[in-house]
Amino acid sequence: MPTAFIAEYGSGYPVIGLLGEYDALPGLSQKVCAEKNPVEEGGNGHGCEHNLIGTGLVGTAVALQETMRREKLAGTIRYYGCPAEEQLIGKPMMAKEGVFDDLDIALSWHPEKLNQVIQYSSLAVKSVKFRFKGISAHAAMAPQLGRSALDAVEIMNVGANYLREHVVDTARIHYVITNGGKVPNAVPDDAEVWYMIRDQKQSMVEEITERLYKIAEGAALITETSVSHKILSSCYEMIINPEVSELIYKNMEEVGAPEFDDEDREFARQFTDQMSEEARKEVMDSYFAPKEVRDNLPLHDKIYKPDDWGKVMPGTFDHGDVSNIVPFGYMFIAGLPVGMPGHTWQVTACAGADMGIKAMMCAAKIMAGTVYDLLQDNTLVERAKASFEKEMNGRKYVSGLGD
Ligand SMILES: [Zn+2]
Known part of the structure; x- marks a missing residue:
């Protein structure tokens, strides 16, 4: 895949992978405004805010590189440029080639309608x-x-x-x-x-x-x-590692939610005002989000700790394969108004707005803090690996893509 890449800093154990995405969606081109107004008629747009995932994790990698150099920390940070998530093919193809096999931990995030660490599985x-x-x-x-x-x-x-x-x-x-x-x-x-x-x-x-x-x-x-x-x-279905999940949550609490101002809230309200309470509930139910999150309008500005172990959300992420190869942790950071439906031009509008940038910076910090903890204390890595082995119970990852 010509648009996939790997960048690396440091050396030796532990090897921590950051899974960046950057693919857009067809037909969702949109300017930063609340009426439909494409930059390019029929053009592509970041209707799932993947521009923020990829760029945010570059921020994480750069911050870690400087800190590792300064504090002489051992370990390897590996950034994966993963294309074509929307086609559910980028990471499965990369996984088939074995590029994740030598990782100790893999991490990623997604801009969403709420701030939460992920515990549930996916299809x-x-x-x-x-x-x-x-x-x-x-x-x-x-x-x-x-x-x-x-x-x-x-x-x-x-x-x-x-x-x-x-x-x-x-x-x-x-x-x-x-x-x-x-x-x-x-x-x-x-x-x-x-x-x-x-x-x-x-x-x-x-x-x-x-x-x-x-x-x-x-x-x-x-x-x-x-x-x-x-x-x-x-x-594959997504397997969340409880140890990594707990560590991400700890860092979410330390960094806090994105700091939205009145301008962000005003912009977000232009979208939430157009949603019925029922439609908002339906969207937020697919994330198992409770009423207090649903009613935190127009932008979720707290850290929500779920109790979602054992639940399965009715969608698919293409990092499911990676989570079946190494311990994996994942979080959502609010970069969209509460209840906004995904894959729409409205999402593209928010992907370029200040609220999106704030979500991205917040996520970059939380991910950097999480990796820093793993580099500082390798027993965290070992605990995550032990619980991963227990979960897999001898099962080894085999690509579902065939020969
Ligand atoms: Zn997405």
Whole structure:
């Protein structure tokens, strides 16, 4: 991946990884204002504030470099430039290449609607395209000579819909037909369907995907077509390390929440005023945020300590793979108004506003403090590694991307 990179400072144990992201989203170009007004019509925009993640962690790395030099601290800081998080492919690809294998701890953060250390898990996912090849023929004059690739796609989808009854309740299977032929009077010889399979555990995702492969082969057999598949992405569920999580929380308390002023609050209020209480609740419920956080309008300005162990949020992060390789810690820092829906032009507006910059600086400090503690006291690293080994219980990470 030409847009992935690694930068490193220091030497030896412990090796601490900072996972930076910087990818934007298509069509979300937006100026720093509360009405829709793109910088470039139809252009890309930071509708998930990843510009702040990547840059904030550069701040962390630079601060640590100076401190390590001054205090002659041993250890290695490694910054990972991780592209394409929104495609859920950057870190899984890097993980497959083994670039995280020698880390002792990995850390990252995300600008969000609240300040909290993360404890819950996220969904594992696999994204696969199935392509069927048949034989084209005139649909009226010689249909007997045709073998329809579209029929195969439809039969595969019927099979997958029957499969739903026989998978665990936590699984999700979604699909779209990305190619169903061109015209109805020619038997389609080429058709494609795109599946995403999700569950709380990657092992279950693999199991369901194997069954889908069988369904695809069955559909090909019935229709006398052939099928091939391509894995687009594959992410593990996120495993949060309790020791690292506790250390991040300690540093959050020390640094505090971003210091928003009246101007930030005024800007944020232009967005929150347009949200209904119900819509705000729905958005904040997906983070398991309680009422006191939800009502902390327009910008969350406290540190919230959750009790979310064992919960699973209904989304996917592409650092799930890294968290299955080494102990991982993660936090959210408020850089968005409470209740704002993600992946919107409104988020892009905030990503360039002062509130975003304040969140970024706050996160950079908390992450720097966390790494500093790990470098100062290696027993923290060892405790995190021991609890990681216990969690994995002998299981070793295997990339879900295939060969
Ligand atoms: Zn994001």
